[in-house]
Amino acid sequence: MNKDEYKKLVDKLTPKENKSKNAFYSFLVGGLMGVIAEALVVLGTNLFKLPKTEAYLWVCLIIIFFGCLLTALGFFDNLVSKAKAGLIIPTTGFAHSVMSATLDYKRDGFITGVGANYLKLAGSVILYGILSAFFCACIGVIFHG
Amino acid sequence: MNFLNAFLFSGIACFLAQVILDNTKFTPGHVTSLFTVFGAFLGLFGLYDKFIEFAGGGATVLISNFGYQLYNSAMLGYEEMGILGLFSGLLTKGSCAIVGVIIFSFILMLIFKPRD
Numbered sequence: 001m002n003k004d005e006y007k008k009l010v011d012k013l014t015p016k017e018n019k020s021k022n023a024f025y026s027f028l029v030g031g032l033m034g035v036i037a038e039a040l041v042v043l044g045t046n047l048f049k050l051p052k053t054e055a056y057l058w059v060c061l062i063i064i065f066f067g068c069l070l071t072a073l074g075f076f077d078n079l080v081s082k083a084k085a086g087l088i089i090p091t092t093g094f095a096h097s098v099m100s101a102t103l104d105y106k107r108d109g110f111i112t113g114v115g116a117n118y119l120k121l122a123g124s125v126i127l128y129g130i131l132s133a134f135f136c137a138c139i140g141v142i143f144h145g
Numbered sequence: 146m147n148f149l150n151a152f153l154f155s156g157i158a159c160f161l162a163q164v165i166l167d168n169t170k171f172t173p174g175h176v177t178s179l180f181t182v183f184g185a186f187l188g189l190f191g192l193y194d195k196f197i198e199f200a201g202g203g204a205t206v207l208i209s210n211f212g213y214q215l216y217n218s219a220m221l222g223y224e225e226m227g228i229l230g231l232f233s234g235l236l237t238k239g240s241c242a243i244v245g246v247i248i249f250s251f252i253l254m255l256i257f258k259p260r261d
Contacts, residue, residue, distance in 0.1 A: 019167045023160050030159025031152035034203030038151035041202040056197075056205045057238070061245045063206060068249040072257040085163035088173045089180060090155065090206045091242065097174075099250040103259040114254065118247070124174055125208065126243065129181040130235065133215030136189040137231055140216075141223055 022084050029086030037063065037090075060091060067095030072103065097121035151203025154196065158207055177208050184209030188216035214238040 044055035070076040101120045105113035162176050187193040193213040196204040222234015
């Protein structure tokens with residue numbers, strides 16, 4: 001069997017996903033996450049009289065807490081398999097990656113398991129976030145003074 | 146009206162992410178890193194401020210907001226302390242997400258057992 005035949009076989013055997021359905025669900029769920037966050041911001045600014053910047057940070061914390069809680073309870077994987085990127089791109093995806101790594105390595109002990117592996121998946125977000133933010137800030141300093 | 150903006154903005158961002166996921170070999174890890182980097186870039190051009198004004202919570206709930214927060218607090222640090230501020234200020238706003246996720250995940254990890 002040569003390479004082309006093998007490639008065709010692989011293409012045939014990989015399960016086909018319904019791309020338009022996936023995209024629609026992620027649009028819907030992602031949009032809902034935005035609406036929930038906006039509702040919490042409105043609640044915070046009106047009910048607790050927070051300034052907007054603080055309200056955004058509180059909402060960030062609340063979303064992260066619920067992302068962690070749902071992952072720990074075991075609902076999150078089912079939700080992600082339906083909503084796909086709709087729950088990965090909001091901050092819940094970040095929370096989910098840390099929480100699931102922490103839970104998975106619990107049985108390996110606190111130092112060699114949890115301590116060594118808790119940023120296994122979210123590490124890339126933090127590393128490249130800091131790198132890109134630092135270089136963008138350098139460029140911004142040069143151009144904007 | 147603000148709710149509609151929030152819905153549309155975060156919905157379209159997630160839609161784009163799903164299109165990237167489906168049509169390339171990127172994993173969710175790639176896409177979240179890409180969005181974070183993109184947030185910092187948009188912050189550099191002053192666009193993310195406008196997105197937050199436009200969509201409110203819809204823009205701050207996305208992971209790209211994390212990159213923007215890092216960029217924004219680095220610039221604020223520079224205004225306060227110069228070059229040193231770039232290093233010491235970079236995590237001021239972003240630490241909310243990092244510390245939050247570590248504290249919550251550790252506490253919940255102590256309570257819950259891993260599923261098989």
